[in-house]
Amino acid sequence: xxxxxxxxxxxxxxxxxxxxxxxxxxxxxxxxxxxxxxxxxxxxxxxxxxxxxxxxxxxxxxxxxxxxxxxxxxxxxxxxxxxxxxxxxxxxxxxxxxxxxxxxxxxxxxxxxxxxxxxxxxxxxxxxxxxxxxxxxxxxxxxxxxxxxxxxxxxxxxxxxxxxxxxxxxxxxxxxxxxxxxxxxxxxxxxxxxxxxxxxxxxxxxxxxxxxxxxxxxxxxxxxxxxxxxxxxxxxxxxxxxxxxx
Amino acid sequence: xxxxxxxxxxxxxxxxxxxxxxxxxxxxxxxxxxxxxxxxxxxxxxxxxxxxxxxxxxxxxxxxxxxxxxxxxxxxxxxxxxxxxxxxxxxxxxxxxxxxxxxxxxxxxxxxxxxxxxxxxxxxxxxxxxxxxxxxxxxxxxxxxxxxxxxxxxxxxxxxxxxxxxxxxxxxxxxxxxxxxxxxxxxxxxxxxxxxxxxxxxxxxxxxxxxxxxxxxxxxxxxxxxxxxxxxxxxxxxxxxxxxxxxxxxxxxxxxxxxxxxxxxxxxxxxxxxxxxxxxxxxxxxxxxxxxxxxxxxxxxxxxxxxxxxxxxxxxxxxxxxxxxxxxxxxxxxxxxxxxxxxxxxxxxxxxxxxxxxxxxxxxxxxxxxxxxxxxxxxxxxxxxxxxxxxxxxxxxxxxxxxxxxxxxxxxxxxxxxxxxxxxxxxxxxxxxxxxxxxxxxxxxxxxxxxxxxxxxxxxxxxxxxxxxxxxxxxxxxxxx
Numbered sequence: 001x002x003x004x005x006x007x008x009x010x011x012x013x014x015x016x017x018x019x020x021x022x023x024x025x026x027x028x029x030x031x032x033x034x035x036x037x038x039x040x041x042x043x044x045x046x047x048x049x050x051x052x053x054x055x056x057x058x059x060x061x062x063x064x065x066x067x068x069x070x071x072x073x074x075x076x077x078x079x080x081x082x083x084x085x086x087x088x089x090x091x092x093x094x095x096x097x098x099x100x101x102x103x104x105x106x107x108x109x110x111x112x113x114x115x116x117x118x119x120x121x122x123x124x125x126x127x128x129x130x131x132x133x134x135x136x137x138x139x140x141x142x143x144x145x146x147x148x149x150x151x152x153x154x155x156x157x158x159x160x161x162x163x164x165x166x167x168x169x170x171x172x173x174x175x176x177x178x179x180x181x182x183x184x185x186x187x188x189x190x191x192x193x194x195x196x197x198x199x200x201x202x203x204x205x206x207x208x209x210x211x212x213x214x215x216x217x218x219x220x221x222x223x224x225x226x227x228x229x230x231x232x233x234x235x236x237x238x239x240x241x242x243x244x245x246x
Numbered sequence: 247x248x249x250x251x252x253x254x255x256x257x258x259x260x261x262x263x264x265x266x267x268x269x270x271x272x273x274x275x276x277x278x279x280x281x282x283x284x285x286x287x288x289x290x291x292x293x294x295x296x297x298x299x300x301x302x303x304x305x306x307x308x309x310x311x312x313x314x315x316x317x318x319x320x321x322x323x324x325x326x327x328x329x330x331x332x333x334x335x336x337x338x339x340x341x342x343x344x345x346x347x348x349x350x351x352x353x354x355x356x357x358x359x360x361x362x363x364x365x366x367x368x369x370x371x372x373x374x375x376x377x378x379x380x381x382x383x384x385x386x387x388x389x390x391x392x393x394x395x396x397x398x399x400x401x402x403x404x405x406x407x408x409x410x411x412x413x414x415x416x417x418x419x420x421x422x423x424x425x426x427x428x429x430x431x432x433x434x435x436x437x438x439x440x441x442x443x444x445x446x447x448x449x450x451x452x453x454x455x456x457x458x459x460x461x462x463x464x465x466x467x468x469x470x471x472x473x474x475x476x477x478x479x480x481x482x483x484x485x486x487x488x489x490x491x492x493x494x495x496x497x498x499x500x501x502x503x504x505x506x507x508x509x510x511x512x513x514x515x516x517x518x519x520x521x522x523x524x525x526x527x528x529x530x531x532x533x534x535x536x537x538x539x540x541x542x543x544x545x546x547x548x549x550x551x552x553x554x555x556x557x558x559x560x561x562x563x564x565x566x567x568x569x570x571x572x573x574x575x576x577x578x579x580x581x582x583x584x585x586x587x588x589x590x591x592x593x594x595x596x597x598x599x600x601x602x603x604x605x606x607x608x609x610x611x612x613x614x615x616x617x618x619x620x621x622x623x624x625x626x627x628x629x630x631x632x633x634x635x636x637x638x639x640x641x642x643x644x645x646x647x648x649x650x651x652x653x654x655x656x657x658x659x660x661x662x663x664x665x666x667x668x669x670x671x672x673x674x675x676x677x678x679x680x681x682x683x684x685x686x687x688x689x690x691x692x693x694x695x696x697x698x699x700x701x702x703x704x705x706x707x708x709x710x711x712x713x714x715x716x717x718x719x720x721x722x723x724x725x726x727x
Contacts, residue, residue, distance in 0.1 A: 006302055013295055024288055170338045175288060178335055182292045186299055189253065193303040196250065225250070225305060 003198070003228040010190050014183060021179030028172030032165060039161040043154075049089045050151040053106075056086035057144055064117065064136075068129075076121075083114070093150070106150055109143040201229040205236060212240060251307045252317045253300035259322040260297030263329055264290045266378050270333070274371025282371030285336035293329040316719050323708060326382070327351045333375050339367065344697035351704035353379030355711035356593060358466020358563040358680030361692040361700055365471050370452060373469045377456035383711070384463025384593040385433050389426060425498075432497045436462045440489045447481045461489045464593045466563030466680040473688060475566040480549065483566060487556050494520060494560035494588025514628055520589050520599040524559045527583055528552035531576045538573045551576070558583040561594040563680035565688035577683055584673050584682075585651070595678030595710045597647055601640045603627065608637055646714055650676055654706055661699050671699070675706035 060082045067075035090110065094103050116139050120132055127135070201223040208221040219240050223233045267290035274283040310318070330350035334341040341349070345361045352359045353376055362368075368376070437458050444454035453469055460467050470476035474486055492500070495517055503510035511517050531551035532544065541547045550567045557564045558580050569580065587596025604627055611623045624631045654672030659665065663685065670682025671692075681687070685694045692700060709717050 009302055010299070013299060017292070017295055020288070020291060024284070167338050171285070171336065174336055174338065175285075178332060179288070179292060182296060186295065189299055193250065193300075197303060225303075 003226060006226075007194070010193075014186060014190070017179055017183045017186070021176050021183070024175040024179070025172050028168055028175065032168040032172060035161065035165050035168060039158060039165065042161070043158050046093075046154040047151065049093050050147060050154070052089040053086055053147045054144065056082050056089065057140075057147065060086065061140060086110070103150065106143070106146045109139070109146045113139040113143045197226045198229065201226070201233070205233055209236065247311070247313045247317060248307070250300065250304040251310060252314055252321060254304040254306075255310075255318045256321045256325050257297040257300040260293050260325060260329055261301075262297075263326055263382070264293035264297060266382060267293060267333065267375065270371050270375035270378060273374040274369065277370035280369035280371055282333065282337055282369040282375070285333045286371050286375060288336055289329070289332035292332060296325075296329065316716065320712060320716055320720055323354065323712060327354050327704075327708070330354055330379050333372060337369075337372055340364070340693075342697075344700045345693075348692065348700040348704050349376065350379065351707050352680065353377075353465070353467060354383035355678050355707040356380050356383045356463045356465040356561070356595065357675065357678040357707045357710075358460065359674060359686070359692050359703070359707075360467065360680075361695065363691060363693045365469065373456060374452075376467050377459040377465075377469070380463040380465030380467055381437070381459035384459075384465065385429055389429060428501045429497055432501055433462060436489060436493065440485065443485050444482065447485060448479065449477065449482060453477075457486065458489075460564070461486055461562065462493050462593065464490065464493050464560045464562045464588070464595075464678075466557075466561075468564065473565045474553075475688075483549065483553055486564065487553055490556050490560045490562050490564070491521070491524070493562075494556075494592050494594050496589045496591030498591055499589075509628075516589055516600045516603055516628060519603045520559070523586065523599065524552075524555045524583065527559070527579050528555035531555060531572075531579055534573055534575045534579075540572060554580060555583060558679065559586065559594075560588045560592075561596055561677055561679045563674070565681055568687065568689050570683055570687035570689065580683075581669075581673065584677050584679050585648075587677060595676075597644055597677075600627065601644055604632065604637065604640050605644060608641070643714065647676065650706070650709065650714070654702075657702055658699055661696055663699075671695070671703055672706065675703040676710040678707060678710045 060079060063075050063079045063082060067079060087110075090103065090106060094107075116135055120127060120136075201221075204221045204223065208219045211217040212219045219237055221233055223229045267286050271283055271286035271290060274280050274286055327347070327350045330353060331343075331346035334346035334349055335343065340362050348359075348361045351357070352361075358380070365373070440458040440461055441454045444457060445451060449457070456467075456469050457474070459465070466473075468474060468476070474483060477483075495511060496514070499509070499511050499514055499517065502508075503512070528548070528551045531554070532548040535541055535547035535551055536544045541550065553564075553566050554569055556562075561584070569577070572580075585597060586602050587598055588594035590598045590600045604625070607625050607627065611625050614623050615621065625637060626632065651669075651672050654676060655665075655668045658668035658671045663671070667682070667684030667686055670684050670686050674680055674682040674686065686692055692703065695703065
């Protein structure tokens with residue numbers, strides 16, 4: 001291989017390594033950015049749905065108290081619309097397969113809460129107000145506890161996403177660091193080869209020529225390893241011999 | 247010394263490594279492009295760039311000198327370990343620089359010690375690469391290149407002589423080209439045979455391939471946290487025991503046996519000594535375990551005793567039981583086997599049975615000489631008279647080896663580990679065994695070691711793999727001029 005090709009190829013390898021390192025880091029960082037957005041969106045969506053459920057539950061609680069104390073059918077309509085609001089939020093969470101295990105307990109608490117209220121509406125004479133209040137507060141707090149617990153759980157489950165993000169960040173930076181280290185190593189080896197195959201021979205040829213011109217000493221220079229440099233030395237040697245002959 | 251020539255040959259070895267990284271990336275692809283795919287691919291590209299670079303500039307040289315030969319062999323081992331840690335580092339997980347370096351050195355030197363707490367968490371591609379480092383290191387990273395590149399001429403002869411232990415050359419009455427081919431034929435035949443047999447007895451393809459790599463290289467990496475104990479199968483253990491024992495025999499002798507040569511396994515007194523050692527040790531351990539009621543029956547004691555005897559003497563380091571619970575006599579016998587090790591010319595590390603038998607013979611000759619001062623007593627090994635210089639070298643090796651074990655134990659103990667753990671780490675590292683007692687027993691790993699101890703143990707592994715003197719040459723700077 002000729003000198004020009006060797007040096008060009010050397011720089012090309014270095015350039016490609018840097019490009020490769022940049023590309024890997026770019027793709028990994030891009031992926032990290034996408035994952036971060038997904039994690040944050042999931043988190044904010046879960047918080048939003050939990051809040052929606054909590055609001056609907058609290059409003060149901062107030063409406064129910066008004067319905068019992070004021071005994072007006074107007075509150076029944078409001079109560080059932082709030083119930084629908086709660087159910088739609090729960091339905092949305094249920095559709096998300098990741099949360100399926102966690103929402104089972106909310107479903108169960110909601111069913112017993114609804115059952116108690118329905119039973120009271122159907123046969124109010126079965127309960128004294130104290131008995132109902134006691135049974136109701138138990139079911140209400142159980143349901144609100146499950147909703148809050150779901151919120152906590154969904155926030156904890158984000159931890160896995162964060163760990164994944166950490167690993168992606170590690171890969172993005174390590175790939176860059178390792179590639180740069182290898183590139184630095186190759187630069188050192190490249191400099192070493194250029195020095196021994198090109199710089200040293202040129203200096204020796206120069207020194208040999210200097211000796212011939214200033215002191216008239218013979219041109220004895222040993223060049224090994226690179227064909228172009230060997231050819232240069234031979235041509236100079238031939239030129240000198242031609243000059244001496246003349 | 248001509249450094250460019252050294253770089254050129256190390257470059258060839260790195261190129262070979264990059265091919266094997268690509269093969270591992272292929273495995274990763276087969277297993278649904280697992281998380282090791284990109285790290286392996288990037289590592290292969292970096293290693294290929296490192297290896298190909300010197301080949302661009304340095305012309306082929308027909309003749310290399312002694313110093314260059316040493317530098318190529320030692321440099322190749324160090325660089326192979328260096329690039330070998332790229333896939334681990336790039337993958338992440340439990341790997342940081344010290345763990346990745348430790349795992350890579352442990353793989354290439356066929357030590358099999360792991361600094362991981364959960365091996366099963368690694369993706370298939372990375373597990374395959376981990377076992378492949380054993381397989382490459384078992385035959386010798388330099389030897390591998392010598393086998394696959396047929397046009398190295400005299401260089402092949404010089405490099406073969408540096409890569410191979412002086413003891414191992416004894417049973418190879420062949421030319422360098424033939425010798426390298428014999429090694430590869432025996433190595434490949436064993437690996438293929440074990441893989442097929444393990445598959446036939448019920449192991450999955452991936453497990454049987456990776457376990458075969460480890461067994462034939464007498465390495466010790468497995469793809470399961472409980473090592474071979476995971477399979478809990480007497481048949482699998484039997485197959486692995488057979489191949490471990492076989493891999494501890496001189497490969498040249500195995501080849502000679504199969505080709506009907508006179509100088510074969512059955513005529514080799516070193517092989518007989520090696521087999522007798524692990525059989526007697528296995529029986530002694532079995533009796534000791536049974537006597538101390540560690541296991542319910544003598545059969546169970548024999549199963550564990552014999553498996554761990556073979557695993558220790560061959561420096562494989564597989565385990566099927568928690569040996570840290572064993573009585574002191576069994577532990578001491580295992581330590582003795584870990585120091586003696588198998589035959590020269592095999593893939594095992596350590597002092598080697600050849601040197602131990604030679605020492606016994608020298609001792610016997612010395613006693614006879616004292617009784618008969620005028621007698622001419624020759625020390626013979628495998629029927630050949632041993633020269634004084636060779637005997638001196640062997641004895642010096644044993645002394646330096648034992649001295650290094652003690653120095654290693656002191657260094658590890660100084661880092662705060664107990665006596666058993668310190669001694670275990672030192673013996674397991676320099677002997678390329680990988681598993682010991684105390685905190686580095688079969689149920690734990692070198693994960694307990696500090697980064698300094700991990701690096702220290704990895705240097706010991708390289709010292710053991712290069713038979714001490716190979717690596718020590720690097721320390722004598724004046725010699726380089």
